[in-house]
Amino acid sequence: MFIKRQLAIIVMMSMGFLALSGYFLNFSVLREFTDRDAPQWYMIIAGFAAFLGCLNLLQLHIQKVVNKQKNWQYSIFTLLGFIIMIVFAFVYKNVDTPWGPHLKDENSSFYWMYNFIYLPLASTMFALLAFFVASASYRAFRIRNFEATLLLISGVLLMLGRVPIGAIIPWWVVVIMYVSFLFAMIASKIKNRKVFFISFICVNLLCLFLGFQLEWNTSTPLFLLIPSIQEWIMAVPATAGSRAIMIGIALGIVAQSFRIITGRERSILGD
Amino acid sequence: MSNLKQYIYFLIIPLIILIIYFLNPFDVFVDGNQLSFVSMLISCFMIEYFIQKAKSGEEIYMRPIPAMKAMEEAVGRATEMGSSVLYVPGIQGLDEIDTISGIIILGHVAGMTAEYESDLHVPCCVPIVMEAARESCKEAYLKKGRPDLYNDRMVHYVTDDQFAYAAGVNGIMLREKPAAVFYQGKFYAESLILAETGNSVGAIQVAGTGSSSQIPFFVTACDYVLIGEEFYAASAYLSGSSEMIGSIKGQDYVKLLCMFFIGIVFLSSIFNYFGIFVFDIMSLFKINIIN
Structure with missing residues (x-):
């Protein structure tokens, strides 16, 4: 019981504390331990676990085939793949290259299996x-509420901004897009369709007239260029959102690590 | 804890540590990590302070997180439908804090499946994770008084390869049609492949990851998502222990402190830009290089 409970907790806490100290204490032995030895220990333990994993895979699928459990036919393929790769790695190499390097020899059967079946x-x-991605985007872009509409608009602008056609979209198309977006937002407020339609046309014409007066066709402002809008979306709102999430994640990691190092979070050890 | 003790533990001790750190006797500390050290010290003591407060019996409010409430609902739904619960602990090893959090949450989910007597299926991508997951599930079933329901086959190894693992888990989903699917751990490009397949079989899906690039995919395809720090707080929330919930409050106060510093940097950058306050505050945050 001591080995399974207390000792495990002591090892967990001391290793966590040592790993953390390695970043701040100027002891070469400690730094070497945290930078080199500890990861190597992990690799060795993981290596043994890999053996357990392979055994588990074999055991599970052999049992399935022997007992003819549900969908046992698929297990035959798993076992076949497993055995064939073992044979080509350890029994039959088909080349004169020594054992070991033959795994990287293009003419070896193992390499052939890897290159032409696995890859x-x-x-x-x-x-x-x-x-x-297409099906997920379709679901996300379905207009259900204001947020989904915003997502759709920014998604369309991003897609257009990232392809060559986005750069040749003239400023007046973008102006019409802006006006359409504005009217889409206020559409529910205007009940009379005729008034809505006429005001939509008038505002568009007014904006276009203003654009020609301000000579936007020769010097187009950045907010009317799709690639610039795309850059702004990526640099400002998207970065702000992702940084907020990343700060949250970092703080979460700090708190979680603190709980583990101080031995409060013991459920990882099954406690 | 008396006021004097609190004063000593959470003000005097950190101050002494800071003084020792900055005096750096016998060159004990690595130079260049000052910012990390100070932030770590403040964060740890702040979290500890709220843990002690919670321990002393102070009521701590925790806002309800839908994804955490949905976990039990999902397991209940699976039981009602007579289907299994699929738990995917990500594709990374135990050296990732996300995987550790995933395994911790697995313990709670396994407790629920033991209570509801529904089947649990945990396909693992890394053998060492499989061993940890087994231990976690075994203990959860034991704790709920149902060791008879646990068997080693419920946690099994699939493969180490990312897309082969995705194919394997997709196959399990399509064949077994689980009613509830949990994705809790570290995920990469396979996240959407898994979540979309889960969605296509009509499972209720609860995801949680610390991979910020995969969160949008999970948000699109899953019913509930633990975003950012919610994922790490989930185990504390599910445990219901006042100590653990206290640590979440401490974490929130550290976040408040971060927001305060962001505000200071923002204002001082504006002043610096207009020449009112000629000091680049950003230089203070650039000195820290952990090597």
């Missing part, structure tokens, strides 16, 4: 992300 499969999974 395309991983790339396929990664490529799926594009479709998932």
Whole structure:
């Protein structure tokens, strides 16, 4: 019981305290421990755990196949992949390169399996992300409330600003976009459609007239250029939001680490 | 704790430490980390102060966080539907604080599944995380008096590779159709692949991560998300212990202090720009280099 409870807590607290002290105390032994030895210890323990992981994977899938549990057919593929890679890594190399370096030899069977089976499969999974981004964006951009509308508008402006066509969109199109956005916001306040439509046209014409008078077609102000708007969105509101979250995350990490180092948070040890 | 003791613990002791640090006798401290040290000291003592306050019985209000309340609802829903609960602890090792937080939350979720007698499924990406997760679940089931419901197969290893893991977890989701899915840990590009698949099977999804770049994806695809510090506070919140909740209040006061400093920097930058106050306050914040 002492080993499982108290000793584990003592090790956790002392290691946490040592790791923290390594940043502030000028002892070369301590610094070497925190910078080099401790990560190496972790790697060694993780290495042993990797062996346990492989055993667990094998055990789980062999049991599935032997007991013919639900969806046991998929486990055959897992086991096959596992065994084939082990054979090509440790039993059959197909090249004259010595054992070990043969893993990086382009002509070895292991490399072939990695290059022509594993990599395309991983790339396929990664490529799926594009479709998932599209479906997620569709859901996020659906106009349900003011925030979703803002998200849609900034999303469209960002997308336009990041492609070449965004740079050639003339200022008057952006003016119409601004006016449309303004009228979309006040649309619920104006009940009479005719009044709404006429005022929309009039404001547009007025803005365009003003633009031509101020010679915006020769010297366009930055707020009417899509790439500049895109840059502003990324540099100001997006950065402000992400920094706020990052400050919160940093403080959360400090508090969590403090709870762990002082031994108050013991649930990681199952306590 | 009496006022005198409080005064000594939370004012005199930090002051003595600071004096020793800045005097730096025998060159004991690394030079250049002053800002980190001072911030760390203030944060730690402030958190400790509120922990002690909570311990002494002071009532601490904690605003309700929907995602944390939804965790129990999600497990309850899974039980009603007769489906399993899937818990994804991220793709990083135990050297990441996010993973540690994920494992801590797993303990609480496992406690809920033990109480509701619903199935729990924890596919792991890193073997060492699998071992920690097993221990956490085993203890949670034991604590709830249901060790009979626990089996080692509920926490299992899938693979170390990011996208292979995503494929494996997606497969589990599509085959088992869990009613509740939890994503708590460190995630990268696979976050959206997982969350969108979970969404497609109609699971109630609760996510939490410290990866700021993945939060938007989770917000889009999940029902509830623990954003930023909420994720780290979740374990304290779920434990219900007054000490732990006190630490969250301390953390909030540190945040208030940060806001105050941001305000000072903002004002002094304006004054500096107009030449009213010729001192670049930012230089104070640039001296700290942890190497």
